[in-house]
Amino acid sequence: MAENYTDPSGNTQQFRAFVDAREAAAPAAAPNRLPLILGGVAVVLVVAVVAWLALG
Template sequence: MTENYTDPSGNTAQFRAFVDAPDSAAAPSPAPSRLPLIAGLGVAVVVVVALVAWLALR
């Protein structure tokens, strides 16, 4: 260990500062892309409209 090591549990103020410190490893991941969902819904709408048109013109 280095000479400058500070135990974060040394007192309450140090522990709170340690807990509240931003941690790059615990950063939230970005939200997944919604593009596949939107594309899938678009394809489904086109299929339903085509099926309704085909049944109406039959």
């Protein structure tokens, strides 16, 4: 461990800066997957209808 390591729990100001830095580095929320799911369902339905019409 480095000699100049500063314990973030050393005082309130250091701890708040430590928490704020971790929140800023957090990954962004995952994008909404609903359009992808609906698109996949629509494609499956279209393929099923085309297959039904072709075989029927």
